[in-house]
Amino acid sequence: MSIGKTLIAAAVLAATAASAQDAPAWPQAPGYYRMQLGDFRVTVLSDGAVDRDLPAIMSDPDTVRARYQAQHQALPARLSINCYLIDTGEHRILVDTGAGELFGNGVAGHLVANLRSAGYAPEDIDTVLLTHIHGDHSGGLSIAGQRLFPNATAYVDAADPALWLSKAQEAAAPVARRATFGQSQKTVGPYVVAGRLKTFTAPATLFPGVRAIPLRGHTPGQSGYVIESQGQRLLLSGDVIHSAEVQFRDPAVTIHYDVDPKAAAATREAILAETAANGILVGGAHIAFPGLGHVTRETKGYSWVPLPWSSQP
Ligand SMILES: [Zn+2]
Numbered sequence: 001m002s003i004g005k006t007l008i009a010a011a012v013l014a015a016t017a018a019s020a021q022d023a024p025a026w027p028q029a030p031g032y033y034r035m036q037l038g039d040f041r042v043t044v045l046s047d048g049a050v051d052r053d054l055p056a057i058m059s060d061p062d063t064v065r066a067r068y069q070a071q072h073q074a075l076p077a078r079l080s081i082n083c084y085l086i087d088t089g090e091h092r093i094l095v096d097t098g099a100g101e102l103f104g105n106g107v108a109g110h111l112v113a114n115l116r117s118a119g120y121a122p123e124d125i126d127t128v129l130l131t132h133i134h135g136d137h138s139g140g141l142s143i144a145g146q147r148l149f150p151n152a153t154a155y156v157d158a159a160d161p162a163l164w165l166s167k168a169q170e171a172a173a174p175v176a177r178r179a180t181f182g183q184s185q186k187t188v189g190p191y192v193v194a195g196r197l198k199t200f201t202a203p204a205t206l207f208p209g210v211r212a213i214p215l216r217g218h219t220p221g222q223s224g225y226v227i228e229s230q231g232q233r234l235l236l237s238g239d240v241i242h243s244a245e246v247q248f249r250d251p252a253v254t255i256h257y258d259v260d261p262k263a264a265a266a267t268r269e270a271i272l273a274e275t276a277a278n279g280i281l282v283g284g285a286h287i288a289f290p291g292l293g294h295v296t297r298e299t300k301g302y303s304w305v306p307l308p309w310s311s312q313p
Helices: 003-021 061-070 111-117 135-141 159-164 167-172 175-187 189-193 261-278
Strands: 032-037 040-052 077-087 092-095 127-129 153-157 197-200 204-207 210-214 223-229 232-236 281-283 292-297 302-306
Touching: 032 111, 032 232, 040 111, 040 135, 040 223, 135 153, 135 175, 153 159, 153 210, 159 167, 159 175, 167 175, 175 189, 261 292
Parallel strands: 092 127, 127 153, 153 197, 232 281
Antiparallel strands: 032 040, 040 077, 077 092, 204 210, 210 223, 223 232, 281 292, 292 302
8 A cells, every 4th residue: 555545544534533533322314415417416415514603703793683583593503514526427526625624523524424425435536626715615625634535636716825825925814814824724735735736717617517707705716616517507606605594685794704895795796696687506505405596586685495305316
């Protein structure tokens, strides 16, 4: 066994041990959901769900509290972390990787277990597309400094590594934003060292039927991925929506994680208007699992219509 393989095996073992350690007495069912999109097989993979005190981290706490109360939803809010596997037949493309070991406590980091439940191994993934670099999207790339997807090349818009992998930018960043820099070095860094991080500038066509579109504001390089096969389309929209309960109706409400809140709100409004107008299916990273649905225009703002669950993908 080569050293590379030994290290990867150790990383997978460490990931498995971590989830076994955190395993509850009555574990949840595997979190994956299958959907055919033209010739492509789409599998939504849950990385788990995290609780967030949204009134403390969103721009309009009163609206947040009122919306959660009106919809009988508890605070802190439980936010899904959804990843999307696109099996084109030729490529197995994973869009976002969850939080890996960054959040601890077993709330996240379930991606690999759910990937295996869905019939794939980490070694099967040849491509990882990051909507952006943030702990709960790129954190699952590596465990204990080792690449979890040994055969994958990771892609991200060049503007994100230019920020999050820069020592100069880290030194200049506000204290509240510093954590992302260290996390990025730890989890994205190993792909850079291995020559397996590639950048693009959205809009860009990356593979047949896979196109990156710019969704700037939340981070400077956030991208959505438009997946298209046989005339069917799916937009994987990353962090355009953190709170479905609030931001469909009030797209102007922003979250502290937005690097440029004003641009993030403008992007959200534009994407909601476009997806509502053309009826495109959306996959949202933090919308309740599996996060698939349509956007409709309302008298005030928009609303979310989840895709009905189907036993026939
Ligand atoms: Zn984010």
